Amino acid sequence: MKKxxxxxxxxxxxxxxxxxxQEITIPDTKTDWWGDVEGxxxxxxxVTLNLADEALLQSPPSxxxxxxxxxxxxxxxxxMHEQKAPTRPAVQNFLKRRIQKAIFEIRTEKVTSxxxxxxLYDHAFVVKxxxxxxxxxxxxxxxxxxxxxxxxxxxxxxxxxxDILFISHYHSDHADPWVAEMMLKQNKPVVTPDDFWNxxxxxxxxxxxxxxxxxxHEIELPGKGLKLQFITYPGHQGEKITNNVTLVFSPxxxxxxxxxxxxxxxxxxxxxxxxxxxxxxVLMTNGWSVYPDHRLVRGFRPKLTxxxxxxxxxxxxxxxxxYWLNYNRLGDPGKFPWVQMVWGEKFHYIPNLKN
Numbered sequence: 001m002k003k004x005x006x007x008x009x010x011x012x013x014x015x016x017x018x019x020x021x022q023e024i025t026i027p028d029t030k031t032d033w034w035g036d037v038e039g040x041x042x043x044x045x046x047v048t049l050n051l052a053d054e055a056l057l058q059s060p061p062s063x064x065x066x067x068x069x070x071x072x073x074x075x076x077x078x079x080m081h082e083q084k085a086p087t088r089p090a091v092q093n094f095l096k097r098r099i100q101k102a103i104f105e106i107r108t109e110k111v112t113s114x115x116x117x118x119x120l121y122d123h124a125f126v127v128k129x130x131x132x133x134x135x136x137x138x139x140x141x142x143x144x145x146x147x148x149x150x151x152x153x154x155x156x157x158x159x160x161x162x163d164i165l166f167i168s169h170y171h172s173d174h175a176d177p178w179v180a181e182m183m184l185k186q187n188k189p190v191v192t193p194d195d196f197w198n199x200x201x202x203x204x205x206x207x208x209x210x211x212x213x214x215x216x217h218e219i220e221l222p223g224k225g226l227k228l229q230f231i232t233y234p235g236h237q238g239e240k241i242t243n244n245v246t247l248v249f250s251p252x253x254x255x256x257x258x259x260x261x262x263x264x265x266x267x268x269x270x271x272x273x274x275x276x277x278x279x280x281x282v283l284m285t286n287g288w289s290v291y292p293d294h295r296l297v298r299g300f301r302p303k304l305t306x307x308x309x310x311x312x313x314x315x316x317x318x319x320x321x322x323y324w325l326n327y328n329r330l331g332d333p334g335k336f337p338w339v340q341m342v343w344g345e346k347f348h349y350i351p352n353l354k355n
Contacts, residue, residue, distance in 0.1 A: 038084075045079045046090035052076050053094075061339045061347045073323035076342065077311070081320055086313040092147045095121060098344030099150055102126075103158045105346060106133065114350035115254055117282065119341040121150075122173050123308040125258065125284050126162065131251045132221065132228065135165040136258040136284065139176035142314050155179060163221045164189045164228060168235075168260020169243040170196035173314055180206065187222050191232070193242040211235075211244065213270040213277075226251060233274070236264040247278060254351065257300055259285040261309070268295065275301030282349055284308055287321050290329045297336050304349060305330065305338040 033040035052072040059069035085091050102118045109116055111130050118126045121141055127134045138158070141149040159182045167175045167190065177200055180190045184205045194208035209217045211234035218227050228248065235245035237260070247257045257280050272295075274280065283302035286309040290296050297305055307330060310321045323340055330338045339347055 041082065041084070042088045042090050045082070045085070045088050046093075048075050048079050049090055049094040053098075056342060056345065061341045061345050063333050063337055063339055065340075073340070073342070077322040077324055080311040080313065081317050081322065083317065086142060086145045086148045089147070091313075095141065095148065095343060096150065096154075098342070100154060100344075102344040102346065103154060103161075106158060106161050109346075114348060115250070115252075115256070115282070116346055116348050117256075117284075117306065118346045119306065119308065119343065121343050122312050123260070123284075123286060124174075125306070125308065126158070127248075127250075127256050127282075129250045129252050129254060131226065132163050132224065133161050134228075134248055134250075134256065135162040136246070137168055137174040137260060138162070138165060138179055139172070139174060140179065143172060144314070148313060152178070156182060159183055159186070159188075162188065163224055164191070164219070166230075166244070166246045166248070166258060167192040168245070168258065168262075169193060169237060169241055171237075171241075171261065173312055174260060189219050189221065191219070191230075191244075191246070193244050195242050211242075213273070231278070233267075233270060235260065235262045235267055237261040238263060247274070247280065254281045254349075255279055256281060257283045257285075257302065259283070259289065259296075261286055261289075262296075263289045268299065271296060271299040274299050281351055282306060287326050287329055294331070294336055297330075303337065303351065305336060306347070307338060307340055310340075 027043050052075045055068050055072035059066050079085060099120055102120060106118060106126055106128060109128060111128050115127050115129045120126065120138060124138045125136045140155055143149055159179065165183050177197060181202050183190050184202050189207055191207045191209060197203050207219060209232045211232050213233050216229055216231055218229050220227050230246055230248040233245040235243040237243045243260045243262055245259050245262050247255060249255050255278060280300045280302040283300045283305045285296060285305060285307060287307040307326050310323050312320060326340050341347060
């Protein structure tokens with residue numbers, strides 16, 4: 001009798017364990033999450049981000065956002081402002097699949113007019129015209145969070161496409177030494193301030209242009225057989241951190257400005273005059289540095305502004321800038337045209353036409 005009982009117990013335990021394992025490995029079919037708070041929060045993030053993905057495909061970046069897109073952006077904000085969001089597999093997968101899609105598009109998109117601009121993670125942008133592909137502050141994610149760093153194999157596909165990389169300042173959410181080194185190994189220019197990476201063996205290969213508002217530089221793109229002109233403005237993050245603000249001129253006559261983490265009131269001595277000196281097509285700026293009365297935008301006078309640095313997962317929640325706050329900061333897009341983009345999205349900028 002004892003043997004029969006033990007056998008029956010073993011069989012029941014086996015089936016119970018199998019059912020539990022099946023439930024764990026197929027979370028999409030679970031009907032309750034009692035006792036599994038972490039699993040519940042991850043599954044909720046997964047469901048939310050999947051729905052946001054679908055909505056964004058139907059409502060891509062535009063000057064005028066419909067309700068569906070606005071709701072999708074707030075859904076993303078809500079997920080990203082949970083304390084442990086960077087460690088959630090659902091958030092990590094959201095990042096990776098969106099960047100994978102963007103890199104595929106960068107590799108395959110044929111640009112015949114204007115420029116196609118992709119927003120990658122954080123404040124990274126890639127601009128592609130008919131002749132050049134330009135990277136700004138491209139990096140792989142959060143090196144301090146396992147699973148929130150993009151694979152080198154994937155990033156190499158992007159590096160193969162970029163002709164030049166501009167880096168605003170030394171913070172790891174903007175500057176990635178591995179990305180820079182891989183660019184340099186392909187004899188592609190990397191342009192940075194001169195106050196970091198001096199302990200790297202590739203430091204001497206990096207371009208460190210003079211930071212001067214009135215000085216237009218010219219740099220050769222060996223793989224293209226052409227030269228690119230740009231200005232490196234003497235920007236700062238706060239009082240002490242050197243932050244290059246770059247204005248690049250494409251061979252087609254388009255111009256693209258990237259501000260990095262520009263945030264210093266004293267620098268308005270030159271910011272106020274940028275639009276007087278040069279035509280700026282697109283301004284890619286960190287969202288919180290628009291300043292009262294749109295002073296930064298008034299200085300650059302771009303035809304289009306693309307805010308960035310939203311949902312930086314290395315920041316505390318109060319500075320993990322949400323998309324919804326851009327409406328307060330940038331205001332009516334009819335007055336100063338602006339378009340906000342999620343990681344991995346693209347926008348086709350065509351000058352003199354309504355996008």
